[in-house]
Structure formats: structure tokens, C-alpha cells
Amino acid sequence: MHRIERYYDSIFTKQSPEQLARDIMKKADSSAKKRSFRPLAVVAAAAVVLVGGVTAAAATGLLNINELFGGRISTQDEQFAGELVGAAQDFQWTTSDDDYVINLKGVTGSERDMLLLYEIARADGRPVTEYMTNIPEDGELDCAENLGFDLNAGAFKAGNYRYHYSINDDGNIDVYNLAVTDGDISGQQFYAEVINLYPKQLLSDFEAKHDIFDWAGGADTPAGFYRWGDNEAFDAGQPCDVALNDERIIGLELEWTIEFTYSPSDTAKLSKVITDEKSVVSLNYEKSYGGVWTYPLLRITDSYFSSVSGRIDLVREGYMRGQTFDTCNDIYLLLENGDKISCTAFTGVSSYDRHEKMSSFSVEIQYSEELNGPITAVDISKVEAISINGEVFSLI
Amino acid sequence: MQGDEFTQYVRKYSDMVYRVAYSCTHSAPDSEDIMQDVLLKLYICEKKFHDDEHVKAWLIRVAVNRSRDVLRSVNKKRTEELQEGLSVSDEEPSSDLHTAMAGLSRDHRLVIYLFYYEGYSVKEISKILRITESNVKTRLKRAREKLRAFLNDE
Structure with missing residues (x-):
């Protein structure tokens, strides 16, 4: 990623900071002076707005x-x-x-x-x-x-x-x-x-x-x-x-x-x-x-692991049309020695049954080198559980 | 804000604001305008900042917002395509990477910049951009994939 650093190093403003600061301060002071000469206009404008109603926007947190x-x-x-x-x-x-x-x-x-x-x-x-x-x-x-x-x-x-x-x-x-x-x-x-x-x-x-x-x-x-x-x-x-x-x-x-x-x-x-x-x-x-969930969030129906990747089949209660499962998920494998293998999930688009009672996902996972560091291989016989967004599913 | 203090911030952060704007707009002229607008807002704003990091995060936030405003303008939409291919400085940045970055969405460019150049963590980016950490990770992942794919094709 040094190339990215070099790339951004080459992007900069051509204006000198001192001159830029001076120009901006001058512009601000000039605007302030102009504003000070029109208090009545401001009041009038405010009155118009208030009579007409201020449309509120939104909030934080x-x-x-x-x-x-x-x-x-x-x-x-x-x-x-x-x-x-x-x-x-x-x-x-x-x-x-x-x-x-x-x-x-x-x-x-x-x-x-x-x-x-x-x-x-x-x-x-x-x-x-x-x-x-x-x-x-x-x-x-x-x-x-x-x-x-x-x-x-x-x-x-x-x-x-x-x-x-x-x-x-x-x-x-x-x-x-x-x-x-x-x-x-x-x-x-x-x-x-x-x-x-x-x-x-x-x-x-x-x-x-x-x-x-x-x-x-x-x-x-x-x-x-x-x-x-x-x-x-x-x-x-x-x-x-x-x-x-x-x-x-x-x-x-x-x-x-x-x-x-x-x-x-x-x-x-x-x-x-x-x-x-x-x-x-x-x-x-x-x-x-x-939020508050009133029924089992999901359960694992099947899983498969190789030494470098795997697949998890999940069923979730509730009808979730077209929901993908490749984002907002924190998935890792728990090995019997306590190690965690973080996974990257993808291609987990949901399907659902005819009665729209549940959605099923088939999630492909890869053991993430990015999160775990270099991985040579995972001994799949030692995978004891899968954790998805903090919820642990035992495979034993 | 006092003049000396403001000049210090300009010295410290003007390039950063410019880069954030450039990440969003990929247009040098727009980035110059956005940078000036944002710094002007800093000068006249009465907000009490806790420390330099607070100022920095505020500037990034405002720069992103201002960039969005610019991108929303009708004129910008009309001219956006023409700007895409422009180079940024006299020293042409690594041209293949420049082209690859131009191929990313602004959201992807922004997280790449904040993560790799500014050194923000996923959590910090999440707070600054007000998106979930998962979303930051996803954007990073997809941006990396797109960059990698593009550069491998070259």
C-alpha cells in the first residue's frame, strides 16, 4: 500500500497555507462587515421564514x-x-x-x-x-x-x-x-x-x-x-x-x-x-x-469446511426478501484449543420458503488473512463452533 | 477563531481537506473550492474543539458533506465525466493507480484514503463517516478488490 501513500502524496493544494489563510480570513472579515449593515434584512427574512414555518430536518445519535x-x-x-x-x-x-x-x-x-x-x-x-x-x-x-x-x-x-x-x-x-x-x-x-x-x-x-x-x-x-x-x-x-x-x-x-x-x-x-x-x-x-428479537435469530442447518474456506447454511426465522449475508456480519470459527479464525463471508443471498416463514442463507466463507494474519491451513477437525455476530453455534 | 491559530490549522490540514475533497469529487478545481469553503467554515465557526484530533475529524466530516453538496449540484453532474480524467498535480501520480482510483466510487476512495493514508482505524472511520464498522470493512474490502483487479489487469 506504499503506492497509495505515494499517490496521495502527489495530491495537494498548490496554494501556500499562509496565503490561503490570509485570503480566507480576508473573505470572512469582508462578509462579516457586509452582514453588519443589514440587520433589518435579516430580521425580515427571519420573520418570513417563521411565519411560513421552519421545516425541520433530523437529528443525531x-x-x-x-x-x-x-x-x-x-x-x-x-x-x-x-x-x-x-x-x-x-x-x-x-x-x-x-x-x-x-x-x-x-x-x-x-x-x-x-x-x-x-x-x-x-x-x-x-x-x-x-x-x-x-x-x-x-x-x-x-x-x-x-x-x-x-x-x-x-x-x-x-x-x-x-x-x-x-x-x-x-x-x-x-x-x-x-x-x-x-x-x-x-x-x-x-x-x-x-x-x-x-x-x-x-x-x-x-x-x-x-x-x-x-x-x-x-x-x-x-x-x-x-x-x-x-x-x-x-x-x-x-x-x-x-x-x-x-x-x-x-x-x-x-x-x-x-x-x-x-x-x-x-x-x-x-x-x-x-x-x-x-x-x-x-x-x-x-x-x-x-433490536429485540423474539425468536431464535438463526440456526445452522449445515456446514462444511476445508483447510482454507468453507460454507455455512443458515436458516433464520422470518421472511427476509433478498437479504444478503455478506455484510454486517462478524463470523469466526472457534477451535478446540480456543483459537479463533476470523472469516470473510460472501455470496449469502437469502431465499425463503413458500410460506415466507423463514429465510435461508448459504454463506461462503474464507479464512481471512487480513484479520488473522497468514494462515497456512485450518485443521477442520478442531472446529468446535461458529460465532456469528456474537452468537455461538456449537458444531459438536 | 484567532488568526494565528487558524493559520496553524490551515498549514496542518489544508492538504488533508483537499485530499478528502479530491477523494470524493476526483476533480482538482472542485477540490480547491471545497477546501476553501471548508476552511472558511472553520474560521468562522464558533464550535469549541477539544483538541487537534477533534478539529481534524470535524474538517473531514465537513469536507465530505461539502463535497456531497457539490456533487449534487446540477452543473457538477453535467461536468463530472469530463473531470474524471484530469490529473491532479504537475507530477502525474502513478498513472495506473490514478486510473484505478478514478474507477472507484467516492465512498470507496474515501475509506481508502482515511484508512491507508490518514491511518484511521475502522472504528474511527465509522465514527467520522457515521456508518457502521461493518460498512467500513465492506467498503475497504471491495475497494481493495477493485484496485487489485484493476492493477492485475494492467
């Missing part, structure tokens, strides 16, 4: 149900979603920047209709609806500005879900997340994730790449997209399921974007209303690893 519940409930394999009801109350979670607190007030309802109520508040007690600002340059937003909520509808077979918001007496936001399942939830996964702050530009970036034509992709069907651009896997303009092939989608945790309008007044916090909701169907079910 990741909050998932596991974090919310912490150790209060078991998420063992046989856990049914219905057992969550009444299991957690008044659990508090603080965002990574310590500015905001999510209070999970409780879970109620039934196996069919579960209602999570949580409140988003400032850690210092000020109401979150106090003000709104634009997205800063680094994409780090105050939680109060915008809220993005991610409910992985794909975890519910033919499920349904709704959100409702209200501003409570303290000026904070109460979020009601109603998940309605269709039929018996047993054997299905329950998973909900709140993206507490994500830069809207991620969404914009996503939308710029894909013209979404199927918002209502269904609870367990990845949305389809018309794609344009540089993806060699598809012809431009042809419908495709980006979840199958586009690794860039993996990083997007977008499910819901809630937009607010804001009208300032002495009772500003009361006048803030939700004006729009739109959904982006989650494409990445692998993320559900972070």
Missing part, C-alpha cells in the same frame, strides 16, 4: 430499543414481544452528547397492539421545542431541531405502525409509537429503533441517488427504487431492489422523517405542530441485530 430497555427485560430467544408489555417503565436514556434525555415512559397494549411512549427532553430541563436552527456544517444537530424515527416495519409480518406526537406541559415532545401486528406475533421479530439525530443530508443524498417509486413497500417488502447514476449493477432508470446490491444503503437508517413547522410566539412550544410525515422503508434488516 442512535437509540434502539435494546438501549432503552437496558437490562430490564430479557431478550433471549424465546422472548415473545408481548412480554415487553409492562416490562419497562421510566427508563431514561441520555443521548451521546448528554444534551438530551429520552424517557421511556412505558410499554403498554397487547401482543397485537403495542404502544411505546417516550418523552424527549433536554437534560438541563429546558423544553426541546424552545428553538430551531439550521443544520450545522458538520451535520451534528441538536436533538430538538429535528427528529427522525426509525421503526423497522420489516420486522413485522404484514404489520402496521403509527406515530403520534404531542407537546407535553413541560414543552417536551411525547412520542407515541404504536406498532400494530397482524395476527399472532409469536415467532416474529419485534424491533423498533429511533434515530434521534441524523443529518438530513443523508436523506437528501439518498433521495438524490434514488427516485423512490414505492413508498408503500409493505411491512416486509423492501421498497423498490428507480436508480440512476453510476451503479454498474443496474441499467439507469430500471427498477431495482437496491437492498440486494447496493452496499451504500446499508449505512442508511432511515425509516421515518417527521417534519415540523414552528411558529414563534410567547407560547411557541404549543404552536409547534407536525405538518408532514413520510416514510422511507428500511432496506437493511441486518440492523435488526441491534
Whole structure:
């Protein structure tokens, strides 16, 4: 990789740092002077924006149900979603920047209709609806500005879900997340994730790449997209399921974007209303690893190892259309002497049975020299177990 | 930010910002513009940084965001193909590698740069780019494969 270093060594700005700094400071000072002469224009512009309503964007940090519940409930394999009801109350979670607190007030309802109520508040007690600002340059937003909520509808077979918001007496936001399942939830996964702050530009970036034509992709069907651009896997303009092939989608945790309008007044916090909701169907079910699973995640049905590679056949409960198994997976073999052989997995596209009850994967693996260092050969007679994303499957 | 402090940061990080922008846009003129925009934002921003590493990570983040904005612009989309083949400096970088890098997506170029040149770990890249560690690994893996395949074909 010395060549890469040399390559980047040859890429540099031709401007001298000192001159560059001087030019920038001059430009900034000049702009500041101009700004100082037009306070009225700024106020007027602000007034127009405020009368018209400020469209909120999104927020930072990741909050998932596991974090919310912490150790209060078991998420063992046989856990049914219905057992969550009444299991957690008044659990508090603080965002990574310590500015905001999510209070999970409780879970109620039934196996069919579960209602999570949580409140988003400032850690210092000020109401979150106090003000709104634009997205800063680094994409780090105050939680109060915008809220993005991610409910992985794909975890519910033919499920349904709704959100409702209200501003409570303290000026904070109460979020009601109603998940309605269709039929018996047993054997299905329950998973909900709140993206507490994500830069809207991620969404914009996503939308710029894909013209979404199927918002209502269904609870367990990845949305389809018309794609344009540089993806060699598809012809431009042809419908495709980006979840199958586009690794860039993996990083997007977008499910819901809630937009607010804001009208300032002495009772500003009361006048803030939700004006729009739109959904982006989650494409990445692998993320559900972070959620609460109510049935065995997966089981190994067959495996084969040679001294340098192998294959693992897996079955996972739940219908996962077209999900690949070559990313977001940490797979290694456990040998009887305690050694771990890290593997690189690939070509693990799922299939599923006619009743859409389970998905099966056949995952090719290679023992990764990159992760293990040079490997001459693995004595396969000593492979005792396989670990996948922290879950160990004994082969003995 | 005070002038002396800002000049120090420019001295230290201007090339890095330029390289991040170049990794995203693969265009020298755009990278110059992005670098200036990003440094201007640093100068006028009132954010309190913990240390140099914080500044560095912030600059990378802002450079990536700004690059995306540029790439989204209509004009950029129209001219992107023309820019792809341009060389960066007077000293033509190893031409086969340059061509190979041009063949990568911007996301792949970016992780290659951050990992191999800036020396960030997968975890650190994950935090800076706000993607999962698995995603970083996947991008690295695929970028390496593409580079390897291309260079072997040469």
C-alpha cells in the first residue's frame, strides 16, 4: 500500500497555507462587515421564514430499543414481544452528547397492539421545542431541531405502525409509537429503533441517488427504487431492489422523517405542530441485530469446511426478501484449543420458503488473512463452533 | 477563531481537506473550492474543539458533506465525466493507480484514503463517516478488490 501513500502524496493544494489563510480570513472579515449593515434584512427574512414555518430536518445519535430497555427485560430467544408489555417503565436514556434525555415512559397494549411512549427532553430541563436552527456544517444537530424515527416495519409480518406526537406541559415532545401486528406475533421479530439525530443530508443524498417509486413497500417488502447514476449493477432508470446490491444503503437508517413547522410566539412550544410525515422503508434488516428479537435469530442447518474456506447454511426465522449475508456480519470459527479464525463471508443471498416463514442463507466463507494474519491451513477437525455476530453455534 | 491559530490549522490540514475533497469529487478545481469553503467554515465557526484530533475529524466530516453538496449540484453532474480524467498535480501520480482510483466510487476512495493514508482505524472511520464498522470493512474490502483487479489487469 506504499503506492497509495505515494499517490496521495502527489495530491495537494498548490496554494501556500499562509496565503490561503490570509485570503480566507480576508473573505470572512469582508462578509462579516457586509452582514453588519443589514440587520433589518435579516430580521425580515427571519420573520418570513417563521411565519411560513421552519421545516425541520433530523437529528443525531442512535437509540434502539435494546438501549432503552437496558437490562430490564430479557431478550433471549424465546422472548415473545408481548412480554415487553409492562416490562419497562421510566427508563431514561441520555443521548451521546448528554444534551438530551429520552424517557421511556412505558410499554403498554397487547401482543397485537403495542404502544411505546417516550418523552424527549433536554437534560438541563429546558423544553426541546424552545428553538430551531439550521443544520450545522458538520451535520451534528441538536436533538430538538429535528427528529427522525426509525421503526423497522420489516420486522413485522404484514404489520402496521403509527406515530403520534404531542407537546407535553413541560414543552417536551411525547412520542407515541404504536406498532400494530397482524395476527399472532409469536415467532416474529419485534424491533423498533429511533434515530434521534441524523443529518438530513443523508436523506437528501439518498433521495438524490434514488427516485423512490414505492413508498408503500409493505411491512416486509423492501421498497423498490428507480436508480440512476453510476451503479454498474443496474441499467439507469430500471427498477431495482437496491437492498440486494447496493452496499451504500446499508449505512442508511432511515425509516421515518417527521417534519415540523414552528411558529414563534410567547407560547411557541404549543404552536409547534407536525405538518408532514413520510416514510422511507428500511432496506437493511441486518440492523435488526441491534433490536429485540423474539425468536431464535438463526440456526445452522449445515456446514462444511476445508483447510482454507468453507460454507455455512443458515436458516433464520422470518421472511427476509433478498437479504444478503455478506455484510454486517462478524463470523469466526472457534477451535478446540480456543483459537479463533476470523472469516470473510460472501455470496449469502437469502431465499425463503413458500410460506415466507423463514429465510435461508448459504454463506461462503474464507479464512481471512487480513484479520488473522497468514494462515497456512485450518485443521477442520478442531472446529468446535461458529460465532456469528456474537452468537455461538456449537458444531459438536 | 484567532488568526494565528487558524493559520496553524490551515498549514496542518489544508492538504488533508483537499485530499478528502479530491477523494470524493476526483476533480482538482472542485477540490480547491471545497477546501476553501471548508476552511472558511472553520474560521468562522464558533464550535469549541477539544483538541487537534477533534478539529481534524470535524474538517473531514465537513469536507465530505461539502463535497456531497457539490456533487449534487446540477452543473457538477453535467461536468463530472469530463473531470474524471484530469490529473491532479504537475507530477502525474502513478498513472495506473490514478486510473484505478478514478474507477472507484467516492465512498470507496474515501475509506481508502482515511484508512491507508490518514491511518484511521475502522472504528474511527465509522465514527467520522457515521456508518457502521461493518460498512467500513465492506467498503475497504471491495475497494481493495477493485484496485487489485484493476492493477492485475494492467
